[in-house]
Amino acid sequence: MNKTNLKANCTQHIDVAVIGGGPAGIAAAFSARREGAEAVVVFERDWEAGGILQQCIHPGFGLHAFGEELTGPEYAHRYLARAKDAGVEFSLNTMVFHMEPGRADEPVRFRTMNPEHGVRTVEAKSLVLAMGCRERPAGALGIPGARPAGVYTAGTAQRFVNMEGFMPGKQCVIMGTGDIGLIMARRMMLEGAKVEAVFEIMPWVSGLRRNIAQCLDDFGIPYYLEHSVCRLHGRERLEGVSVVRIGKDRKPIPGTERFIGCDTLLLAVGLIPENELSRMAGIEIHSVTGGPAVNDLLQTSRGNIFAAGNVVVVYDLVDFVSLEGERAGKNAARLAMGTFVPPARRLAVETDERIRVISPQYLTGAEDTTIYLRVAEPVEGRCRIFAEPGLFTQTLRYARPGEMNEITISASKLCALPADVTAVKIGLEVLS
Amino acid sequence: MLKCGDYDVLIIGAGIVGSAIARELSRYRLRAAVLDRAPELPFGQSRANSSMIHGGFDDECGTVKARFCAKGNAMYHALHEELDFRLIECGSFVCAQGEHEHRHLNKLYEQGKTNGAKGLEIVSGDAMREKEPNASGGITAALWCSSAAIINNFEASLAFIENACQNGVELFLETEVRGLIFDDCACEMRGVRTNRGDFYAPVVINASGVNSDVISRMAGDDSFIIHPTRGEYFIFDRAVGTLVTSFLFSCPSELGKGVTVAQTADENLLIGPTSVRQLDRDDRDTTPEGLEEAFSGALRLVPGIPRNMAITTFSGIRANIDRGDFYIKALDKPRGFVNAAGIKSPGFTSAPAIAAHVADLMKDAFGDILSFEPDPAFVPKRRHVPRFMYMSMDERAEAASKDPKWGQIVCRCESVTEAQVVEAIRRGARTVAAVKLLVRPGAGRCQGGFCAPRVVEILARELGVSPLEITRHGGNSYMLSGRTKDPLLPGEKK
């Protein structure tokens, strides 16, 4: 695989383009090459590939993919080695912009920008969108108060600590029990900061129980459910926060406010898939996930654009991100190579209010697939997830929003469904 | 006390009014300096407002505001090109919801005609919704003003002061006026006393916004009081910016112009402000009640605004003057003190007209002590830091080929390159907020989540300091507390 030594301001013609060099993109590109696509290029805005993995220095990655418990950088290293060995090309420090809408029978066109090559046009036979997600900013919550320094989303703080070598502050409060917040609680403590408490607005924890144990309990950091930060104090640098109890009506209970002194507030209050480019491409965005609507081949509403990873739906485990990345890459390669068989069938995935997010949203039966979902509210007792008619059923000990559930769908079973079946119903049944 | 310099004119306040005056005066061979207590500009009202260039119908006939608003509006059309800031002629609708508000529209229409506002027309609710399909079905009629426009307030404000400085005006930030200096009988101005030392000049112009009454009192003119009035705003993700194309207003009350819903010059959605009097002049905190009021007020105009797409909130403090009108006057005693005080909305719109007026006023009053000889070296044109986001592909390619920093994106949300950040720093930005105000990293949908580490790094590199010295907005607002590991090591200062 030749490194492109194209001049600036020219058009790069490739087979499969992958936007985003994080775990989804690396897997997609690797799989595209393995499938036989010739020119496969990953466009990554950072100076190295690996995406968010490079700053996730904690363990918890790779149990499924490699049978070992790896740190983020170790996982990235392994997968990158695979990708490079397979002949994937990486275009680093490269920003993608100006994505053009178009038809499935036209090449995907977009522009890239990079200090070495300047502006280039890329024409790819197929594309995998793998841009991941961003964090919901503090400003979005509209927390009353001034705008002091010291308020960061947990991921930004993680970048400062784990890659720049700087502490965002000394005395910290964390808002949200998302995994990134819990991980940063431990990280801050181990670097000598004080973490006062973690506050979660919902009546349940949104991250993994394991992280509650190993990031909070281990360090004696208290966490409070049904609490929210209701005010920021300090005009230049944060001096403290006020927290308030939240009632069953999800409104603050007057009189329960209390002040906690701190110089840092870290927020882990939600991840938003980065779909600016997807919107520009004109593909259908699903209103609940906020990501491209995809079928079980990870194909979007434009036939030669595929999507995988957190840009589609937010996953818990990177191992599944890689699996889905590989699926998207394989199908994108087939499309580029002309071996992709347009699906004959399309069934809509339907859910009820018990299930909050689900992906993919359409099933074709072209291959065995996995449906990923999150329940809207925890069920701390026996329950059953199912796919009907007659496709899947599994009894679970519990179901939690913070832990994604997987439903495996066999292609043959799907194809065997009568022709008049146009939807698959996914549901959750509470067993007594 | 440290002597900081001798000037012909000192301007207190580098908001839009002070900056416009500075720029106007820089046409002449005058030695001028602008003093502002802020660490970065704009700081006060000029930082937190609706970014609107008003048509001029909203001010009572015969007031100074009315006089300058329409005039200023007209001046902006040439100015925005000269000074290279964006101006979008989006127009505005004042929306009536019910017959009882129609009277108000008529009043505004008549008022506007008398004030010289251009492009006014009263339209039906249906006609209004043809242009603004997302507006509320409850709107029964609206006053359309085609001459209303939107700018980016940071950009416009900075454009004036930059051009002034380009033309020789000196700018002193973090410089707070503590007192005035007079001759022995307090008949004439000699200068001002600040936290940095004494600045001398025979003419001192008070353009200090919220504190303009405090400064005026120092000169012995206590004929007015400023009632600080807070206005709270939301900004929503650019994805919902297209909910409206023009400014929508609800009918105003005595305290303010009513809640606005507008698409900003940067394509975001802006809603607000509220209008709440307060005692503290520096308290720019947002409040739960204020934010609720801003949001529910906006929903009355555009019901479909999704709360969960908010990206930030902020508040500003208006200089609400008890006299109800701009107070622009050269005092007899002490001679040399000029008030350009109590300026709030339509202050931004009026600023160029105010500046021209102040220059005339000064020529009349001080023609004997100051020379108003035009400066042949005056350069009216000023270039903004090139905006990568709006450059064509060819322009981008050309820029990157000359300087690879144009090929390095720092802010993904607003497409800002390293070259722009470096240029902002070269132009005086020393804080993360200053970089944001001039070239936008941190103002987009992720609100600095991605770019903050990069901006801090570039600031540290360009200023030759440790990243630990970088602040968010001056003073004690350090971004970082120390290096990792230092708190663990024995003997380290905690």
Add this chain to the structure above:
Amino acid sequence: MRETRKFLCVSCPVGCALTVVLDGTNLLEVEGNVCARGVEYAKNEAVNPTRTFTSTVRVRGASLPVCPVRSRKPLPLREVFRVSREVAKLTLDAPLEIGQVIIEDVCGSGVDIVASRTLK
């Protein structure tokens, strides 16, 4: 001396809340587990809880000022701050190879601290 401790089992994502009674290092009772792995976990966790330790170490002359490191195997939870302080004392020179030993047998735990990425 009888002692009661409470902690979450992390053998699997269920995260059973265990209540454990021990006498010195003898596990007397375990409650709250739904499977036998909970008992195994309780035995270790109650007497000698261990954790995989991860952090960063300072580096000179590399593209990043710090390099992520990990303990090759879990080490005693009670040592994590000591270990963190030991790592904090170091400043290494680039390059570092993934898996390279940074500290051998850290704090006498029998566990090495190794680099978690290659850093040049």
